[in-house]
Amino acid sequence: MNFTMEEAIEVLERTPQTLEYFLSGLSPGWLQCNEGEGTWTATEVIEHLIEGEKHNWMPRLEFILQEGDGKPFPPFDRYSHLHEPKSASWEQTLREFKTIRSHNIAKLKALVDPERHLELTGSHPAFGSVKLRELVSTWVVHDLTHMAQIVRVMAERYRADVGPWKEYLGILKK
Amino acid sequence: MNFTMEEAIEVLERTPQTLEYFLSGLSPGWLQCNEGEGTWTATEVIEHLIEGEKHNWMPRLEFILQEGDGKPFPPFDRYSHLHEPKSASWEQTLREFKTIRSHNIAKLKALVDPERHLELTGSHPAFGSVKLRELVSTWVVHDLTHMAQIVRVMAERYRADVGPWKEYLGILKK
Numbered sequence: 001m002n003f004t005m006e007e008a009i010e011v012l013e014r015t016p017q018t019l020e021y022f023l024s025g026l027s028p029g030w031l032q033c034n035e036g037e038g039t040w041t042a043t044e045v046i047e048h049l050i051e052g053e054k055h056n057w058m059p060r061l062e063f064i065l066q067e068g069d070g071k072p073f074p075p076f077d078r079y080s081h082l083h084e085p086k087s088a089s090w091e092q093t094l095r096e097f098k099t100i101r102s103h104n105i106a107k108l109k110a111l112v113d114p115e116r117h118l119e120l121t122g123s124h125p126a127f128g129s130v131k132l133r134e135l136v137s138t139w140v141v142h143d144l145t146h147m148a149q150i151v152r153v154m155a156e157r158y159r160a161d162v163g164p165w166k167e168y169l170g171i172l173k174k
Numbered sequence: 175m176n177f178t179m180e181e182a183i184e185v186l187e188r189t190p191q192t193l194e195y196f197l198s199g200l201s202p203g204w205l206q207c208n209e210g211e212g213t214w215t216a217t218e219v220i221e222h223l224i225e226g227e228k229h230n231w232m233p234r235l236e237f238i239l240q241e242g243d244g245k246p247f248p249p250f251d252r253y254s255h256l257h258e259p260k261s262a263s264w265e266q267t268l269r270e271f272k273t274i275r276s277h278n279i280a281k282l283k284a285l286v287d288p289e290r291h292l293e294l295t296g297s298h299p300a301f302g303s304v305k306l307r308e309l310v311s312t313w314v315v316h317d318l319t320h321m322a323q324i325v326r327v328m329a330e331r332y333r334a335d336v337g338p339w340k341e342y343l344g345i346l347k348k
Binding site for chain 2: 027124
């Protein structure tokens with residue numbers, strides 16, 4: 001096991017600011033491109049990350065602390081952000097992610113005692129028994145997977161533009 | 175073609191600061207992990223990006239402007255950063271990338287007139303004829319591929335820690 005709460009938080013607290021720095025002020029061409037029908041733009045990825053802050057990570061963690069594994073987690077719609085009307089500007093959306101993440105990290109630190117709670121279990125509707133430390137590890141890797149997705153989507157936009165160099169660029173191998 | 179010089183520069187100028195924000199102050203566990211024998215750590219990726227600033231992108235671009243495609247580009251060792259002794263601290267290394275990139279972007283803006291130079295060609299030792307705009311597009315996608323690599327390497331560290339959620343995390347599919 002490599003997980004420690006401290007190192008997990010190091011990543012969780014960097015993600016929103018990192019993405020804000022990278023994505024703020026970019027041209028619409030970068031923000032609105034995707035990898036084809038049914039795939040997400042960078043904008044949609046950030047909206048999905050915000051949904052996770054609201055309905056997935058901390059709610060499930062609190063559910064473990066309060067209910068244990070007697071009842072399965074309430075379901076979470078991974079596509080809900082695609083159905084909701086948008087009113088916020090892009091800069092507001094990036095800021096919202098930063099605010100809600102920072103609020104959730106404060107809550108995580110207040111609620112979880114790494115000495116006592118990491119092995120607590122909850123019941124995942126698909127996987128069955130899962131540990132609190134697996135949930136927090138997944139929160140971290142979920143950040144990383146969506147950061148990878150954002151840069152992959154942007155790279156896709158230049159697939160033809162790089163000409164023969166395509167061969168050397170791992171991100172375009174698929 | 176999606177390439178424009180302006181949008182390419184938007185990415186090029188964000189990469190170093192984005193990576194500095196994300197990687198500065200991280201625990202050694204995150205910075206020194208890799209994907210196994212012969213693969214790179216986040217630290218080695220940044221050193222490779224610095225090498226590219228010194229010996230690849232702008233030198234080749236200047237070579238195109240000065241020599242055209244009469245002579246092939248001087249060779250560039252993609253692994254040179256692995257052989258050099260390191261003396262700089264991690265924060266110094268991140269700062270070095272930022273400084274040299276910003277210097278190179280200033281040079282790029284000064285040397286290249288997008289109205290006149292984008293279709294100029296050079297001779298790549300492996301690919302033959304390449305265009306100046308393909309070189310700059312590749313510079314951008316090269317940034318993106320190495321950002322994807324850094325987060326993938328970090329995710330790998332938690333492969334076992336996420337437990338059954340592995341199944342939902344694209345970044346761990348390989």
